[in-house]
Amino acid sequence: xxxxxxxxxxxxxxxxxxxxxxxxxxxxxxxxxxxxxxxxxxxxxxxxxxxxxxxxxxxxxxxxxxxxxxxxxxxxxxxxxxxxxxxxxxxxxxxxxxxxxxxxxxxxxxxxxxxxxxxxxxxxxxxxxxxxxxxxxxxxxxxxxxxxxxxxxxxxxxxxxxxxxxxxxxxxxxxxxxxxxxxxxxxxxxxxxxxxxxxxxxxxxxxxxxxxxxxxxxxxxxxxxxxxxxxxxxxxxxxxxxxxxxxxxxxxxxxxxxxxxxxxxxxxxxxxxxxxxxxxxxxxxxxxxxxxxxxxxxxxxxxxxxxxxxxxxxxxxxxxxxxxxxxxxxxxxxxxxxxxxxxxxxxxxxxxxxxxxxxxxxxxxxxxxxxxxxxxxxxxxxxxxxxxxxxxxxxxxxxxxxxxxxxxxxxxxxxxxxxxxxxxxxxxxxxxxxxxxxxxxxxxxxxxxxxxxxxxxxxxxxxxxxxxxxxxxxxxxxxxxxxxxx
Amino acid sequence: xxxxxxxxxxxxxxxxxxxxxxxxxxxxxxxxxxxxxxxxxxxxxxxxxxxxxxxxxxxxxxxxxxxxxxxxxxxxxxxxxxxxxxxxxxxxxxxxxxxxxxxxxxxxxxxxxxxxxxxxxxxxxxxxxxxxxxxxxxxxxxx
Numbered sequence: 020x021x022x023x024x025x026x027x028x029x030x031x032x033x034x035x036x037x038x039x040x041x042x043x044x045x046x047x048x049x050x051x052x053x054x055x056x057x058x059x060x061x062x063x064x065x066x067x068x069x070x071x072x073x074x075x076x077x078x079x080x081x082x083x084x085x086x087x088x089x090x091x092x093x094x095x096x097x098x099x100x101x102x103x104x105x106x107x108x109x110x111x112x113x114x115x116x117x118x119x120x121x122x123x124x125x126x127x128x129x130x131x132x133x134x135x136x137x138x139x140x141x142x143x144x145x146x147x148x149x150x151x152x153x154x155x156x157x158x159x160x161x162x163x164x165x166x167x168x169x170x171x172x173x174x175x176x177x178x179x180x181x182x183x184x185x186x187x188x189x190x191x192x193x194x195x196x197x198x199x200x201x202x203x204x205x206x207x208x209x210x211x212x213x214x215x216x217x218x219x220x221x222x223x224x225x226x227x228x229x230x231x232x233x234x235x236x237x238x239x240x241x242x243x244x245x246x247x248x249x250x251x252x253x254x255x256x257x258x259x260x261x262x263x264x265x266x267x268x269x270x271x272x273x274x275x276x277x278x279x280x281x282x283x284x285x286x287x288x289x290x291x292x293x294x295x296x297x298x299x300x301x302x303x304x305x306x307x308x309x310x311x312x313x314x315x316x317x318x319x320x321x322x323x324x325x326x327x328x329x330x331x332x333x334x335x336x337x338x339x340x341x342x343x344x345x346x347x348x349x350x351x352x353x354x355x356x357x358x359x360x361x362x363x364x365x366x367x368x369x370x371x372x373x374x375x376x377x378x379x380x381x382x383x384x385x386x387x388x389x390x391x392x393x394x395x396x397x398x399x400x401x402x403x404x405x406x407x408x409x410x411x412x413x414x415x416x417x418x419x420x421x422x423x424x425x426x427x428x429x430x431x432x433x434x435x436x437x438x439x440x441x442x443x444x445x446x447x448x449x450x451x452x453x454x455x456x457x458x459x460x461x462x463x464x465x466x467x468x469x470x471x472x473x474x475x476x477x478x479x480x481x482x483x484x485x486x487x488x489x490x491x492x493x494x495x496x497x498x499x500x501x502x503x504x505x
Numbered sequence: 506x507x508x509x510x511x512x513x514x515x516x517x518x519x520x521x522x523x524x525x526x527x528x529x530x531x532x533x534x535x536x537x538x539x540x541x542x543x544x545x546x547x548x549x550x551x552x553x554x555x556x557x558x559x560x561x562x563x564x565x566x567x568x569x570x571x572x573x574x575x576x577x578x579x580x581x582x583x584x585x586x587x588x589x590x591x592x593x594x595x596x597x598x599x600x601x602x603x604x605x606x607x608x609x610x611x612x613x614x615x616x617x618x619x620x621x622x623x624x625x626x627x628x629x630x631x632x633x634x635x636x637x638x639x640x641x642x643x644x645x646x647x648x
Binding site: 360384385386387411412415419430431432433434435436437441442443444447487 | 544551559561630631632633646648
């Protein structure tokens, strides 16, 4: 791979982009963020309740009064609603009349009742019975227009939430009617009054959350999940856990899912041993509202040890594109001049996800690749990678560039001398680091080199003085774990 | 006067290529240079190794099996010049103008040399050579 000069030259880059744009190809993989499913629909209908009526306003009935009674209409905390009271009460002929016929209130009355010198007879009142207290939320007096057809409406907030209660005052039958043995007369009552509530806003309940002990697991590692509510305080109930494997992956031969999602039942914690990448879902309710949460876990067949876990190499997308780079190098082609060095970059996008690009150009050879990303860059580079499509001692083809090369000569590829990448491989990485740092201020990133035996990593801390000892080697055919990278 | 000028110009034309050729030099890097240490280390691993990869590589490069103490970095001027000449000759077609080189030369027992010019690249790879003790190239590899 040719060394990229770290010094940025606008003119040169502009020309390079212009020239390369016609020849460059790009293979891209994007880490698609997983979205939670839409929240279950919340019922905004409210409800209605017919206000009962007593048969008469006899003294024993308190003048036909209805004390506060529950309506069954439940208001969520901090919701907003339109409260309406409609319909009328009819006061009709007395079953026990006043002998002086001085009652004078036979008629039909709306929610405001009868304003009789400050006494609001047959007036409807509404209260909200919350978890800790009951409060009168409306008193129609001075709100609606008194009269037989008036309708009371108001827009209110429920604050702590609770149940709507409703009451209606009675109506006195009169006094000293002269009826023997009867203190009060009793007039007949009937009602078509209804209290109704239409919810106009219900705040979302605190969402269900899920956490995982790791986002990068090896096959058979136990991943611990916990469900919760954020912010805390909501009532959480779990109905089930569900593990959904990613498509396109298969478990290594003989691998067994020791802990399944099914055994987690309705617990708020779950342990699971994934075999392939996938998503763990927890399904339940918060404050009675159906909800769910999910977390994606990357599972790689050859995860690096936990203590030195390589979150880039262990990322399925990175491995997939590394594999594509390797496959597209034609490393098995017996005509070695047909092979091509392939490489690219792992980018971190603004939303935190990864994108991996392989950049090819018509001038690439079996021993070099330009690896030129187009501008603007898709994100911040966090790793560079390229492949060496040769086996140890395999003869390098004549189209590997060498100045003043004798076409009759041939050179063997030697992977033993440096035990992997050479000083020039590190030189290229350092040049890349300087290049992106000068352009976009990218911090030092690591480099991967892959041949048919191993994947080698230069950590970001590598320097020109420690590059050889700093290289980390991951065998591609891992005899210890019986699995293959990438 | 005029003919003398013509003669002088002709002499310049004739002597310039000769001057360029004779100006090239082959020197050896110090025994403590990173490139020399890396090459020496690799040659030691090849001649002493018993694993299958080392044995196969040793055979391919026609190296003997030796003790590590028999592998040393060469700084002798004449040996370096001979090694550089052989490296140059093996690398380039006949008639190619030679260039000066700062070499790594490793003596392997009494019969082999390992030679490298770290500035010579085949793509991103170094160009290494193994010769016999008469500087006949036996193997070339890129690392």
